[in-house]
Amino acid sequence: MAKVKKAPRPKAETPKGFRDYFGTQVTERSDMLRTIAGVYHRYGFDALESSAVETVEALGKFLPDVDRPNEGVFAWQEGEEEGNGDWLALRYDLTAPLARVYAQHRNDLPTPYRRYAMGPVWRNEKPGPGRFRQFYQCDADTVGAPSVAADSEICAMLSDCLEEVGIPRGDYLIRVNNRKVLNGVLEAMGLTDDSQRDAVLRTIDKFDKVGENGVRALLGKGRLDASGAYIDGVGLSPEQAEPVLAFLTSKGADASETLDNLRSAIGTSEVGAEGVAELAEMAALLAAQGYGTDRIEIDPSVVRGLGYYTGPVFEAELTFEMLDEKGRKRQFGSVAGGGRYDDLVKRFTGQSVPATGVSIGVDRLLAALHAKGRITSDAQGPVVVTVMDREHMADYQSIVAELRQAGIRAEVYLGNPKNFGNQLKYADKRGSPAAVIAGGDERARGVVQVKDLILGAKIAENATLEEWKERPSQYEVPRDQLVAKIRDILAGQG
């Protein structure tokens, strides 16, 4: 007899590049987002939640990142079957939707409009280790404020955010630069060819990795990289390359020295002078608010990839060292960044609207706090009320209801109660602080047994046999003292 072919079962898998978050992975992030939202709110920013889906037209078809113009979005066409409607897409960041929202609602919104937004964004990129196609962003932007007072406020707010989520002062640094200074340097170099300008910008972006001599070589003839491959240079003469190197190495002992160095790097460029003046003003405004160079400093090596920045740019770095998976010391690096982009709204309205903002990488920040052991998440499991006697489920439910009403996280074991060992294994897997046991004998005598699982685990780990005997981790308490006993255990005073 021929076998009947069954339809194959669907695979139980996340799509490639996507992942699930469990328990404290979810709650730690939402706690962090709440803390950051609190700071944003205090600075006068209002919440905005736009939809995850936008028209491709409104988003612009591509990511604005100059390095990867062809990286895409997840998009599809509206219209049943015929596929003849609008193209829709998942947002790839929170800034493009802000531009759309501001253009759409500008008559109802205050000007300047300070808004914050937090939520997932999607990138249709090749997934890789630790590289996901859905991740969180957490942004704050001010639209309609042309002065650098708006930028410096955002830098101060970023500093407050980092400290409130648990990065102490000294363990981070916000580095500020200005695109106009960079443009001034390019002007001073006499570079007019766009592709050559782009090549210079890409080279500058490598300063952190290859250092001064590396950049010097890459601006000239090229160099061998670490893998032994020869990387072609931009082809500038040493004289032409000089302003770039002066710019990159212009950081002085203090802000005024750095500003002086920058002034000489930009030569007679007007836009460059404007940029230096803006940096000087930001430094003064931040100092007036009490944000010194231990928190925020001018650093000309900050470039930031996005092509759309037009003025101040900034980046927050964690400065402490940690060990990577191979035991090598390394710095954690950038956890937030942003800057001024004055042309995004113009796409819609034809009018230039000044805007500036910041995006905090919450997942990276969480990873950093974990690496430093600075997250104390409430990972405690529930008190588990075990089931000795299925017929008396109502009793167990009334015990657990009493615990919950006292604000104690608790549950009845709802699996098959036959094997009591499985119930204790379950409590262990849940990280339960205590198990409650009540059989027929206990019920008759009006008592319950309470097993202190925290203490039990400690004793099992460290105790000698004598100590084990002397310090029992299981107690019999009158039924009406159960809540009090559990509270003692939770307070570590079992």
Place this chain on the structure above:
Amino acid sequence: MAKVKKAPRPKAETPKGFRDYFGTQVTERSDMLRTIAGVYHRYGFDALESSAVETVEALGKFLPDVDRPNEGVFAWQEGEEEGNGDWLALRYDLTAPLARVYAQHRNDLPTPYRRYAMGPVWRNEKPGPGRFRQFYQCDADTVGAPSVAADSEICAMLSDCLEEVGIPRGDYLIRVNNRKVLNGVLEAMGLTDDSQRDAVLRTIDKFDKVGENGVRALLGKGRLDASGAYIDGVGLSPEQAEPVLAFLTSKGADASETLDNLRSAIGTSEVGAEGVAELAEMAALLAAQGYGTDRIEIDPSVVRGLGYYTGPVFEAELTFEMLDEKGRKRQFGSVAGGGRYDDLVKRFTGQSVPATGVSIGVDRLLAALHAKGRITSDAQGPVVVTVMDREHMADYQSIVAELRQAGIRAEVYLGNPKNFGNQLKYADKRGSPAAVIAGGDERARGVVQVKDLILGAKIAENATLEEWKERPSQYEVPRDQLVAKIRDILAGQG
């Protein structure tokens, strides 16, 4: 001369059926989600956040709602250009992803697995007024627990959630039914034809709207509906229809009377008897936990549309009356629902896994709380520090920094400061409680002016000219007493 055609500007519009949420619309919802998450957590449920994107294969191609099998999801095919990869889609609910997650991670998860999830879901439906294609769900489910203790726990938890978000006892009712009872009734009717069974189920679902006589007519020959159209009936004889009507009208004065009525409606059906026994057990368990019929009651008229329910089903209704937009009294209706579905995980693993859960409609709940005036959201705008003299921006920034460090929501006016009236209009638009004014004269004398905008608004509304003069809403305070003065104003004691 021919005009040069410019590329048209993109439209600044949300895609049809999507919307933006501003300010308190966002924060009120996140506050509610946090409150509900707190209750779920106390009941032992752990957070889960799966990705918004799933494979179409894992989701199943269609919504499980029997009434609308062709309503779709937003889907697209992976693979660059050639479109030859997996089909991906946005999740349409949080239950289908849970089944996938449980099947994928079941060896690492505790059994039973209690999880909660909250977030947006997407439906590719025709948008309509108040009907959006992205909305929030807020679910809790227990996977791997076969007994109705799990279902009754979820009903108790739902009751706690409603009360903690601000629906007082008496203003809601959780109505419980059991699919097995309904199946027993269909068995007692001798209905074996699937399409006829479906027609009967759809008719039962109309009981709330058309009442006993309406259902009687629709089970028989049909009836004229309110619009005058004739609706064909199922074509049952009055005798055949009788068990359905007995079932629908079986609600008695108390649970035991209802259960008795149900027992007679199901005749000798075994599955029906199982269903009645489960309802009886749930009633007993809920009573033991202190949840009386003022909160949760058996109501056989609850059907719930989804085809996948296999046992207990439940629905939370708000019972207070309110006026609709035309001034007619109406009840607010359902805000949450759920039930037992034992076959969802089986799609992946081939093994039946018992599961039960609830979904709370947070947006409807928020609308209800607004309608009853029970939301007191912190909609207060920031204190606005006005700019009299752009050259002294650093002073204004130091004032605002001081306010923020004292925990007071505050900002400097960052628009064009030339027109002072615009600054006060801005403060008004933001709902600011106070404006701070400091010009050259104030700076010289070490004072600031504080305008109490709350009091100012009240005075402007109610006061006579005399009162206006006697109760000024603007004060001069020494610079170092600014924070204290603002605190007084915020406390309503300006």
